[in-house]
Structure formats: structure tokens, C-alpha cells
Amino acid sequence: MKLLEHQAKKIFLDYGIRIPRGELVDSAIKAREVANGLGAVAIKAQLPVGGRGKAGGIQFADSSDDAEMVARGLLGTEIRGVEVKRLLVEEKLDFSDELYLGVVVDRRSRSYMVLASREGGVDIEEVASTTPERIVRHAVDPVFGLRDYHCRRVAGLLGYSGKEMFSLASVIERLYRVAWEMDAELTEINPLALTPEGFVALDARLNIDDNALFRHPDIVEALRLGGSSDLSPREREARDLGLTYVELDGDIGIVGNGAGLTMATLDTVALHGGRPANFLDLGGGASAEMIEAGVSFVMGDSRVKAVFVNILGGITRCDDIARGLVMARSRMGTEKPLVVRLVGTNEEEGRRLLESQGIPTLETMEEAADRVVSFMGGV
Amino acid sequence: MVRFIDGDTRVLVQGITGTQGSFHTRLMLDYGSRVVAGVTPGRGGMVVEGVPVFDTVAGAQDRHEIDASILFIPARFVLDPALEAIDAGLDPVVVITEGVPVRDTMEIVANARLRGTTIIGPNCPGIIKPGEVKMGIMPEQVFRRGNVGIVSRSGTLFYEIASHISRRGLGQSICVGLGGDPVVGLDFIDVLRWFEADDETEAVALIGEIGGDAEERAAGFIAGGGFTKPVAAYIAGRTAVPGKSMGHAGAIVQGDAGTAIGKIEALRDAGVAVGDLPGDVAEALGGLLKG
Structure with a gap:
């Protein structure tokens, strides 16, 4: 969840970080x-x-x-x-130095990482790829915490001493507290300006971990009112239905169970010359109703000309999948071809049900991908 | 060194009275896993699938010898029971739950590191030693015992590739799901080190996806001679859109970082056979093991 600049700045201010x-x-x-x-x-x-x-x-x-x-x-x-x-x-403030300061989730150290650079006001990714030595990094051990001396060390490595070192160290400590207490995926000040009055955050970024929003009901409320979202209208609709959905630009609707398998399904369709219209992951243990909702949602997309459902059932039961598919089919009609690959738990039962309704099933993802692509304008 | 499991491992199930917890306790018992106790605060004294339930991990340990724990706990409540398992000295601790706040995972992993505990997950299918024991939620029918170790960031894709390997007449020594979150307890290199030392494992299937640089670092580790057995790999997400999480919180291309192509090239440069299709992995392993 991305906060807007003014929302992030208000939080920075609450933590004692100066803003204009x-x-x-x-x-x-x-x-x-x-x-x-x-x-x-x-x-x-x-x-x-x-x-x-x-x-x-x-x-x-x-x-x-x-x-x-x-x-x-x-x-x-x-x-x-x-x-x-x-x-x-x-x-508009006068300043001598422009810094970059960020606290991000670092996969490799499995902790928050403080990133700081004298090259502020520019794209930090650019700095990271051209002059990585201009970025100071400090991985924060969550048990040990970020201590004052860590912050002074980072400030010192950036070339500050005396009063400015202490002042910058305090901004680093505060920004880390923002990250930790607000469950940030990323929080950034770029640029952090050194003005005659001290360090001031001219810009502010704060992305909050969606999984931690339950700890921040006030933020959820502010965002609902502020309407900050980078989802497409269809993606928003899908989210409201409880579906894990990403919009793509093709014409083959894709429904799978599990993120990895669904991604592999998109890739396999693309390798067979097809163009996926979306990513839709039903997740583990989807009910028949959930499957109906997902498949109907994809079938209802006017761009979609055929739908490929790829299921490898573990906790997801193939008979539930089959019932959901039959319901979606009776709701959405038979106009768009439906290709189903169904294997795993209760597979026999699921297949029997689908075949009795005239929906054939295939055993491998590769043959199913090939089949669905064959429906697309005689490719 | 990471710690995995075998048929002697005595397992605790935290969250045993929930729907998922009780369902998978039954399946794990049927598979031969030694589930000796369960914990759900406030439900001490109950019995689930023949397994006694306690209020706390320490309470369970007063009555039973326990080695390892698996958690079936809703995401927002995972932190405390995970720390409880670590504190109690259980190892490994398997966290199945999807949607755990990343800050909580960082806290769990940091504490595990201090105690030398192996964390598997979160957001993972668990670990299985086919025909012997499982701590997880994977459908056992796709696995058979053999000499291929599998390590994967994804769940269902891992079952897909395991089933290809089984149908090809090969089998698996041990299979580990790392989890689909940005921060997880194990990475590929930890598991490759374990496979290197494991006599039963003769080759490895590495299943990755977009996001982060764990696959690139694994490639560096292999290229540097850290892992000497044959490896075949598959990477999901060639068609992913940059900036969007593809189902897994950790499956996201950020800028130019974490693309499928970057990972595929890094692995190929390290001499790994990377398949274009999931089924290619089993074919490649068949060839590699024959040699």
C-alpha cells in the first residue's frame, strides 16, 4: 500500500523528522x-x-x-x-547538500537495510547501478536494533562530523522507527536536504506491507478516503471479489491454483504462441464458489476469447473445481472455449462431472496450452 | 547447517485444533509422521486425531519428547507461537501460513539465527521425505522415493515438477519448499549445502521464480564450486509485469531486478540445465543421472 507524499510527510512529522x-x-x-x-x-x-x-x-x-x-x-x-x-x-528551501536516505526490506540479510547516499535528488537505482560505492548500507539486526552508534557510523561514512553527524544520525534513527513501527516495505527521503536550520525531508515515500495493514486501521481509513491505488479498474474489482489477479494485455484468460503454477501456465501459453490476458491464482483449497467467481470474472472480460484453467489439486479438490466450473459455465454460457487441465486430489470424480457436462479435460499443462492457443484465430 | 527431518522426528503441531491444523495432522499421521502433541492456547486437554493438545509448547514438553514443530496459525498471530517454538529449542520450525507481516518474519528469522534454529517458510508447503515423513501440506501421491532433491520457492509448481520427476521413473530424496515471501528462513544456498552433504541426493531440481536475487546467488554458489552435483532448474514468471506481485508477495520484478531472464541466464552460465517448460526439468535430470 503506497502512501502519498503528504500522508507520508505527516507521519514523518509525528516521528520528529522535519518537513517544509x-x-x-x-x-x-x-x-x-x-x-x-x-x-x-x-x-x-x-x-x-x-x-x-x-x-x-x-x-x-x-x-x-x-x-x-x-x-x-x-x-x-x-x-x-x-x-x-x-x-x-x-x-522552497535553500540547501547546501542533497542526500538520499532509505530503509527497505532486504531479502538477502532478511532484515531492514538502511541505505544512505550523498547523491540525493536523483534515482537511487541509477546510483546503485553506476556508482554503488556512493551508497552506504547498514543491515539492521532486528534483535539488536538500530543503535545511535550505528547511525553515527552511517553519517560519518557519508562525510559528516560534529553537529551535522549527530543531526543526520537522529534522522536515520527516526526513519528506521517509522519503518519498524509502520511496517514499511520501503520508506525513503529523497532528497533529504541540509538547510541552514538542519536536515529537512523535501520528499517522502512510505509503502506499507499489505499483510500488516491490520495493525494500522487509521492508515487504511486514510487511504480509503484518499483513493491512493495503482490498480487498474478490473484489478480493483478482482480484489473486492477476493481474487489474486493481475491484468495483462493478451486474449487468453488464465486461471490456476498457486502462484508458481499460474505463472508457469502464463509462460507455457506464451511459449506456445498465445498471449495471456491475465494472471489469476485461486490459491490453495479454493471452494466451488470461489472457482465459479474466478472463472466467471475471467470469462466476463471482453478481451478474453478462450479460457485455460490449470489445476494441480493438493489441498484444492478436483471435484470442487469441477463443480465451480460447471456453475461458471451455466452462468456465463458456452460461447468462449474452455480448456481444463485437471489432476490431483479427487481427480476421477472431477473429470467425470466435467465430461458429463461436455467439458473435456486434459492431463498435462503442455497439451492444454497447445489446445487453448489453437482456438486463437487459427494460429 | 540447516536441520531437516526423518522418520524418527517427533513433531508438534501448533494450531492443531483449527480446520487446517486438524486436517493436515490426520494426513501427516497417515503418511507416517510421528505427530506426538499439539498446542492451541485455551484448548489444553483436548485430543485431536488421537493427538493430545496442550496450552503451551513448554506444557507439551513436560509430557512428551518433541523435536520439531509445524505451525498452522493465521497470519496475524504467527509471531508469538513461532518464537515460542524457537525458544523451546524445536528445530526445524515449519511455517505454512501465507500473509505473515514481513516485520514479524524478520523477527522470527533473527531469533532463529541466534538459537541456531532452521525456519522453513513462511508461505510454504513444508518439507517431505517421500515414503517416510512429511511436515507440510503437499499431496503425497505425486512423490516417490529416489535420488533427486527438490528445492522450490513455489508450492503447486513444485508438485507439478515432482510429478514429472516421478512419472519419468525417477524419485525424490527430500523436497523443501522455501516459501513465496520476500523474507523467508532458508534460501537456495542453505539447502544446496545440505544436498551436497547428503549421500542419498544425486541431483537437484531447483525451482525459482521472479523477484529478489536468490537464484542468482545460488548460481554464483554453484559456479564457485560450492555445489558439485548436477542441477536442473525451472524459473517461473517470464511473462510477468514489472512492479506487480504475481500471487506470491515475493514474486515481483522491481526495475530491472529479479527478472526471469536474468535468473535463467545466471543459472545457465553456472552450468545448470534450465528448462523452458516445467516438464523439461525431469527430462534433463533423466539425462544427467544416466551420465
Whole structure:
């Protein structure tokens, strides 16, 4: 779950990380009012997409007249496919240094990793691939915790000493606390600016682990109201139905059980020359109703010309699958070809049921992939 | 060194009174696993599938000798019972649950490391030694005993490939599901080290997917001579869209990192036979073992 900049900044502020003075606005007049008290300002579109700066979503204004004009130009436009509804108007600060500071989940050390660099204000992935030595890393042992001396070491390796070292160390410690207490997948300040008053977070990113949202009901509520989401409309609909669904751009609907098997199904269809329209994983132990919902959802996609259901039943029972398929078929009709590969627990029973309804089943994923592709315009 | 299981392993089931816990306790017992006790706080004194239930792990240990634990616990409650199992000295600890908060997993894994405990999972099918013992939820009919070790990040794809291997007339020595989350207790290298030392394992099937760099690091380990037996592999997710998790929380291509092609090339460079189709793995192993 990705928070918008202004939402993330509010949390940073709660943790004592300094942010520029400013306000969230939804009209050009309000932008003018806010700018009036601040002087030169940065005007930033609040969007759940990356690369906002390059796409023109961050602009500057020297006066309140100017701020109103810039805001009018931004509101209602689309940036990377998302409409700009709100702007963050903030004081424009003078600074000497621009840093990058992040805390991310690191798979390899199986812990949070602090990443810090003097190369702030640019894409950190770029820095990581061209000049990796410019990034300081510290993996935090969750049992030992991130201690003050760790933070001072990171600040020192970035070249700071004295007051600035202590000040930066305190920002690192606070950002780590944000990560830990908010269950962040990633939290970033880029850039973190060194101003005459100290370090200030000019931007803010905070992505929260979806699996931990139950610990943050207030965030869930804020996001529901803020409408921050990078899902397509079909993906949102699928999520509301409880389906694990990713939209792709082809015309063969895919339903499988288990993430790995479903991915392998997409790959196998593609290798046979077909183009998958989606990824839909029923997960383990799906009920007949769940299967009906999933298969109907994919069949109901107007782009889909044929559907491939690939099941290897373990805890998922093939007879449940068969019942779900029969229900989906009676609901959605027989217009779109349905190719079923069904093996595993209660396989005989499942097959018998499907065959009695005129739905043939195949035994291997490869032959089923071949069959479904053969339905696509005589390929 | 990681610790796995054999027919003598005395198993505890945490969350034994739940639907999944009781169902799989029955299946594990039928398979020959020695499930000696279960734990569900507040249900001490019950009996599930003939197995006595206790309120705490320590309480179970007062009455039974126990070696290892498997958890069937809802995601948001996994942290405490996992730490309880580690604290009690059980090893390995298998966490089946999908959807565990990553911070909780980091805490579990860090504590396990301090105690020298092997964590299998989370979000995994468990571990099976075909014909002997299983701690997990895998359908046993696709496995048969043999000389191929399987290590996989995915569940059903692992069954798919195991069934190809069995139908090819080969079989498996031991099969381990690492789990589909970004942070899990084991990685490929841990398991390859174990397979290297295991006399019964003559070749390995490595089943990976997009996301992270565990496959690339395994390739480096193999190329560097850390693993000397033949390896065949399959990597799922060539058609995945960047930036989206494909079912598993850990199966995500971020920027240029974690792509299927990158992993396939790294493994091929290390001399691993990487199949285009899941069925190719069994074919490749057939050839490798004949040589």
C-alpha cells in the first residue's frame, strides 16, 4: 500500500523528522492563499505514481500570483494516467547538500537495510547501478536494533562530523522507527536536504506491507478516503471479489491454483504462441464458489476469447473445481472455449462431472496450452 | 547447517485444533509422521486425531519428547507461537501460513539465527521425505522415493515438477519448499549445502521464480564450486509485469531486478540445465543421472 507524499510527510512529522512548512490544497485559490504566507514555493501533484518530477508534476513559483497560475495549470490534468486532484504547496528551501536516505526490506540479510547516499535528488537505482560505492548500507539486526552508534557510523561514512553527524544520525534513527513501527516495505527521503536550520525531508515515500495493514486501521481509513491505488479498474474489482489477479494485455484468460503454477501456465501459453490476458491464482483449497467467481470474472472480460484453467489439486479438490466450473459455465454460457487441465486430489470424480457436462479435460499443462492457443484465430 | 527431518522426528503441531491444523495432522499421521502433541492456547486437554493438545509448547514438553514443530496459525498471530517454538529449542520450525507481516518474519528469522534454529517458510508447503515423513501440506501421491532433491520457492509448481520427476521413473530424496515471501528462513544456498552433504541426493531440481536475487546467488554458489552435483532448474514468471506481485508477495520484478531472464541466464552460465517448460526439468535430470 503506497502512501502519498503528504500522508507520508505527516507521519514523518509525528516521528520528529522535519518537513517544509506547507499545506495540501485542491484549488488554485487555496494554492494562492498558502503561497501568500510562504514566499517562493514548490507545488507538487499528489499522485501514487513514480517519476512525477520528470512528468511535470513538481513545479515552482516565486509569488502567490505565480502559485495560483501554476496550480491552475496542474489541477485536473493527467500525469502518467492519473488525474491531479490535490497539490502540496510547500516553502522552497535553500540547501547546501542533497542526500538520499532509505530503509527497505532486504531479502538477502532478511532484515531492514538502511541505505544512505550523498547523491540525493536523483534515482537511487541509477546510483546503485553506476556508482554503488556512493551508497552506504547498514543491515539492521532486528534483535539488536538500530543503535545511535550505528547511525553515527552511517553519517560519518557519508562525510559528516560534529553537529551535522549527530543531526543526520537522529534522522536515520527516526526513519528506521517509522519503518519498524509502520511496517514499511520501503520508506525513503529523497532528497533529504541540509538547510541552514538542519536536515529537512523535501520528499517522502512510505509503502506499507499489505499483510500488516491490520495493525494500522487509521492508515487504511486514510487511504480509503484518499483513493491512493495503482490498480487498474478490473484489478480493483478482482480484489473486492477476493481474487489474486493481475491484468495483462493478451486474449487468453488464465486461471490456476498457486502462484508458481499460474505463472508457469502464463509462460507455457506464451511459449506456445498465445498471449495471456491475465494472471489469476485461486490459491490453495479454493471452494466451488470461489472457482465459479474466478472463472466467471475471467470469462466476463471482453478481451478474453478462450479460457485455460490449470489445476494441480493438493489441498484444492478436483471435484470442487469441477463443480465451480460447471456453475461458471451455466452462468456465463458456452460461447468462449474452455480448456481444463485437471489432476490431483479427487481427480476421477472431477473429470467425470466435467465430461458429463461436455467439458473435456486434459492431463498435462503442455497439451492444454497447445489446445487453448489453437482456438486463437487459427494460429 | 540447516536441520531437516526423518522418520524418527517427533513433531508438534501448533494450531492443531483449527480446520487446517486438524486436517493436515490426520494426513501427516497417515503418511507416517510421528505427530506426538499439539498446542492451541485455551484448548489444553483436548485430543485431536488421537493427538493430545496442550496450552503451551513448554506444557507439551513436560509430557512428551518433541523435536520439531509445524505451525498452522493465521497470519496475524504467527509471531508469538513461532518464537515460542524457537525458544523451546524445536528445530526445524515449519511455517505454512501465507500473509505473515514481513516485520514479524524478520523477527522470527533473527531469533532463529541466534538459537541456531532452521525456519522453513513462511508461505510454504513444508518439507517431505517421500515414503517416510512429511511436515507440510503437499499431496503425497505425486512423490516417490529416489535420488533427486527438490528445492522450490513455489508450492503447486513444485508438485507439478515432482510429478514429472516421478512419472519419468525417477524419485525424490527430500523436497523443501522455501516459501513465496520476500523474507523467508532458508534460501537456495542453505539447502544446496545440505544436498551436497547428503549421500542419498544425486541431483537437484531447483525451482525459482521472479523477484529478489536468490537464484542468482545460488548460481554464483554453484559456479564457485560450492555445489558439485548436477542441477536442473525451472524459473517461473517470464511473462510477468514489472512492479506487480504475481500471487506470491515475493514474486515481483522491481526495475530491472529479479527478472526471469536474468535468473535463467545466471543459472545457465553456472552450468545448470534450465528448462523452458516445467516438464523439461525431469527430462534433463533423466539425462544427467544416466551420465
